[in-house]
Amino acid sequence: MGNNWKILGSELNDPDVAKGLENSLNGLIIGEKDYDSVLKGLKYPEFLQKTTAEKAGTYDNQPNPGHEKNDKGHLGDPLFKNLFPEGKQIEKFDLSPNFGTEIEGVQLSELNDAAKNDLALFLETRGLAVFRKQDFRDKGPGFATEFGKYFGPLHIHPVSYSAQGYPEIFTTIRKGGDGSRYDAVFQRKSKDIAWHSDISFEEYPASFSFFVALEAPPSGGDTVFIDLREAYRRLSPSFQKYLETLTVVHSNLYQRKAAEIRGQLLKIKDVSTHEHPLVRTHPVTGEKSLYFSRGFIQKIKGLKSEESDAILSFLEDHVTNNPELQVRASHRGTESGTVIAWDNRFLLHTATSDFLQYATGPRHHFRLTVLGEKPYLAEENKQNESENERPRAY
Incomplete structure (x- = not known):
């Protein structure tokens, strides 16, 4: 493995790349010139x-x-009796032994509220x-924002589209279309x-995200x-200890730059840049994790x-190139009514563009992003869970 670290988005400093982005379908957000035509064809235009x-x-x-003291997971039942009440027909399937569960x-x-507290703890385990x-x-954007606010303040994203009258709702959209989308995205990469x-670039990054499929x-x-x-956990103890001494700079500089190239107006005026520990402690479970928000x-x-x-290149390879650390959450089309929820404090995620060579409708979602605590690394004697005593969710 060579040293191939590159800041994501820094290629936009190249004028040719920036010009290409203007006419590309790449990214989570449609361009300003496409807005009106895309809006007319949506099932949920209010989002x-x-x-x-x-x-x-x-x-x-x-x-x-x-x-860290007010997280709703502190109030959750370790047996999740309120979320999964006895006598109710609930089906659960683990996406892997270590994390991720599909629920019907x-x-x-x-x-x-008691069930929401259990949900918080479930996501934290x-x-x-x-x-x-x-x-x-x-239920509409008003209901969605009230649901999210139970877990903490909701983030207002500086770049994204949102819902009418609800800036806290983060909207992602890929146009419907045919294989020409594939050619546009993968022409240069x-x-x-x-x-x-x-939102790892914020002073108080996300705890939970709720990602709601509108059309898929x-x-x-x-x-x-x-x-x-x-x-x-897969790292050697000596290397773990060294990484625990390091602080990483996170910024949304290039995310903002991409939005500006697409012609979008931004909700928040200033670039957000903050420093966070490379290893953090979870406030409820006490577990340590890397905090490697690649993007x-x-x-x-x-x-x-x-x-x-050199260190960031190693971590990119270690973290992102091991399928033993990964699970895939499928959206399964519009009719599935899927909502995906996760804890950002110890999970990374990415969308996939494996459908663009086919004729499909849009990929349209909204996200509620709950603000968490400032990332921190607790003293060793304050750890609540050891490697051999990690809680299982049920």
Whole structure:
């Protein structure tokens, strides 16, 4: 393995690449010139609202001090009796032994507070839950934001489209179309993935994300996840200890630049750049994990560029190229009513573009992003769980 670290998006500094992006379908967000035509064909147009000139640069995100003590997972039942009540027909299938579970028989919109507390703890132990046959999207953006706010303040994304009147809702969209989409995306590159933990560039990054399918291709366009707890455990103790001394700089500089090239107005005026430990402690389980948000990492603070690049290159290979650390959450088309929920504090994820060579409708989702605590590394004697005592979700 060579030293091949490159900041994601830094290729936009090349004028030719930036010009190509203007006419490309690449990225999570459609271009400004496509907005009106795409909006007309959507099943849920209320979940695609662009930022107006009057609102551009007028939003900001609130701080969230003390979340490590107020996380709803602290109130959850370790046996999840409220989320999976006795006598109710619920089917669960583990996507892997270590993390990720697919669930049928639980309706998120009907959960009471006790069940939501269990859901928080479930995500903090299993990491990822894929819920089928949900009515969440039909409840409207007002209901969605109130649901999300139970777990903490909701993030306002600086770049994304949102829902009408609800800037906290993050909307992602890929146009419907035919194989010409494939040619546009892969003309200049051979893959279209961007591993990241949601909004790691913020001072208070995400705890939970709830990703709601509005429209989805019949197959493909799935979301793949990586378990950063297991990535940390696989390292030698000596290397773990060294990584625990390091701080990483995260920024949304190039995400913003890509949006500006596409002609979008941004909700938040300033670039967000913050420093976080490379190894973090979970506030509820006490487990350690890498905090390697590939898409937003700029460098390791205090190291020479060659040193930083070498470590980040190693971690990219170690984290993203091992299928033993990964599971795939499928969206299964529009009719499945899928909602995917996860804990960003120890999971990475990426969308996949494996459907673009086929004729499909749009891939249209919205996301609720809950603000968590400032990432921190606790003292060793404050760890609540050892490697051999990790809780199982049920």
